[in-house]
Amino acid sequence: MSISRVSLVKGWLYLGITSLVLAGMLSIILVFSRTPYIQNIFPLIKDFRVALVVHVDLSVLIWFVAFAGVLWSVYGGERLLRVGVVSLIFSALGTLIVALSPFLGASHPLINNYVPVLNDRVFLVGIALFLLGFFILSLRSLIVIRVEGAFKSLDAALHLGLKLAAVIGLMSILEIVYTYFKIPVNLAETRYYEILFWGGGHTLQFMHTLLMLIAWVLLAVESGIDFHKSSPWVFATLFLALFAGSLGGPYIFATTSVETVEFRQAFTELMEWGVGYSVVVLALIIVYSLIKSKGGTDSKHIRAALISSIFLFGAGGTIGYLISGVNVTIPAHYHGAIVGVTLAYMGLVYMYLPRLGFSRVPAKLGAIQAYLYGIGQFIHITGLAWAGGYNVQRKVTGVEQGLDTIKKIASMSLMGIGGVLAVVSGFLFLYVTIKALGSKGTSVI
The missing domain is CATH 1.20.1410 (I/LWEQ domain)
Structure with a gap:
């Protein structure tokens, strides 16, 4: 480079x-x-x-x-x-x-x-x-x-995944633009923007998920996992399968009107059925490989970010099946998924810093940060999911939450404890990263 x-x-x-x-x-x-x-x-x-x-x-x-x-x-x-x-x-x-x-x-x-x-x-x-x-x-x-021989080498499979992610990114923007020109202008403002970003927003989640899978592979390799020679075609197939799911978006746009209930429901079902399979298969491959391999002390922060990412994304996905009604179970679900992606990217930041000519983050401190962030976020979403069981409403604060029972107060207190831990460990990530950015290493990609 x-x-x-x-x-x-x-x-x-x-x-x-x-x-x-x-x-x-x-x-x-x-x-x-x-x-x-x-x-x-x-x-x-x-x-x-x-x-x-x-x-x-x-x-x-x-x-x-x-x-x-x-x-x-x-x-x-x-x-x-x-x-x-x-x-x-x-x-x-x-x-x-x-x-x-x-x-x-x-x-x-x-x-x-x-x-x-x-x-x-x-x-x-x-x-x-x-x-x-x-x-x-x-x-x-x-x-x-460029993609050459995507089924023959790991590097080529990663190139394929990145190219497919770019296609999905373009689709998401074009879907937002298309919706802008098709959406009725006389809608209430909240419903207007909900519809405007609904289709393209769902498609964008396919891109984020695909890039997270690529990050998992990169972190696994950096953690010392030596994938079997047959793995490139497995990775390429999983990337293609996830990409194929995203193609449901243009089909929905072609067959429904953007303001209809059918449009909204179709994208909800697309997310339910189009994302999970590739994620589950790759997660199982990596978890099995992590169990079989021994990571070095220099990469423990990379491994910590990878493990935490897989766990949080899985927890968020599992909570999604508990959603019933409009309450804080919904943010518990997507917070888990979002944090899963964020932890993968935190690991890549730790990996890329020395390659970009900055100093290396201390492995022990980085590992502590990744695990604390994962634990804090898990406590946070557990509290939200628990509160959702008592129908505590989302997108409200203060007395509007209706915390009128011990169980509601306890669940949201748990949410707050986890949130504080996540915030503290999030700032720890920023501290060690900014400190590394302020000093020079010797290696450049």
């Missing part, structure tokens, strides 16, 4: 870490404003919904896409580097506007799924610029990532 490509990789890494720093600050407001007793004295509770919108977009949409930019830039070769820089500039500018929008007067929070919004022009301009950068990033990646 030449220094020019290294610079592009670093740019996307800086964007991702910056988005996490900003999201982490907002997460303090979110955890405290839903924790019993603390919620009554926390002074910023009135900003809960605004903070929630910006936090979700920074910690999920922007962080995930930024790390997609890291992976695609690592494997993307030297072609069209200026196009890559343009995509990064648009994405960074959009991120800056989104983060600053509450301080520029943006309000009117709408807690719709996938891309919640502040229904103000400044925020919407920021999101539009970021999505434009994402579109350019995906298009460049589709063009420059």
